[in-house]
Amino acid sequence: MQDWTIDRVLSDDRCLGFTKPDSNITCDLEPCGVWRKMRVSQCSKSCSEGMQITEYQCFKSTTSDIQVADFLCPERPKLIDVCNHGPCVIDPVGCSNLVPDCKGTYGHDICYGTYKPWAEVNCKATCGVCAHRAPSITTAPDLDDRCEQYLQGGQALELCVTKYRIWGERNCPTTCGPCIGAVDRPRDVNVRCEMYYRKDCLHPDYRQYMSAHCGRYCCHCYIDGNLCRS
Structure with missing residues (x-):
């Protein structure tokens, strides 16, 4: 306790009979804003791997049309993404x-x-x-709405290669297309695909080799490149 008349701190027992205020006070109960995709530019190339720019704006909530300041949203999603039209x-x-x-x-x-x-x-x-x-190449459409949800959640590896592979190949033929039937066949019998960095799957100098010889190891990188850029 501090006696403001003499400007010094007293021991707590001088405050007997008084309820001590809570030292932790809740503040700012407003939820964070959400980023909403507003416009996506055309891919910079009509074939092969190009780039496209996505514009985002911060809104009060997922159901609100009220735009708010950018600092009220979490970290902005990346603006430049890779696009590939075959x-x-x-x-x-x-x-x-x-x-x-x-x-x-x-x-x-x-x-x-x-x-x-x-x-x-x-x-x-x-x-x-x-x-x-x-x-x-025409592929069958996805049969389940959850295919897109897994992809947006960055779970292409689990959906198409590991945990849910059988379900994914059966129900998500479009999403999991690069992984269906893909196999690993390294040129050197003493080398395993797991010995390479995932980012090598997308590297311009190595992509052709990795796609041909480490198709299973790399296939989810071709579905969602964000999973293999580091």
């Missing part, structure tokens, strides 16, 4: 790089961002801008 078919005659070894000299990122206009002229084959989309 493999490109390259015309070997009409599609070639004007600059030798574009990929080795500049890296795959040359196809995006500041240098994209230059790359689409000088590194056409590397960036796939002179290619057309390969015929799509």
Whole structure:
């Protein structure tokens, strides 16, 4: 207890007969806001792997249309995501790089961002801008609404490869498509796919090998790339 008339702290027994206030006081009972996806840009490429930008706005709740300040929402979802519309078919005659070894000299990122206009002229084959989309493979639709829920929850590995694989392959043929029938066949019999980093499944330099020889190990990365970027 503090005696304000003499400005000093007294022992608690001087406050007998008084209820001590609670030192923990609940504050800010308002729920956090939620991010809502407002607009998604077109994929930067019509085939192969490109990028797209998603715009989000913070709203008061999942059922409210009242927009609130961004700081009232948790961490903003990432704005840039990978999109893939299927493999490109390259015309070997009409599609070639004007600059030798574009990929080795500049890296795959040359196809995006500041240098994209230059790359689409000088590194056409590397960036796939002179290619057309390969015929799509028709798959059966998902039979259960939970397929999308698992995917949005970042559980593609459990749904399509491990815990719920049999159920997932039967009920989620579209979602689990890359994993159905996928097998691991490393070129070196002394090497197991588990010895590679998951991020190698998506690395531009290794993706073709990993897809061909470690299909089961990598398949969930092709369903949800966020699972294998680190």
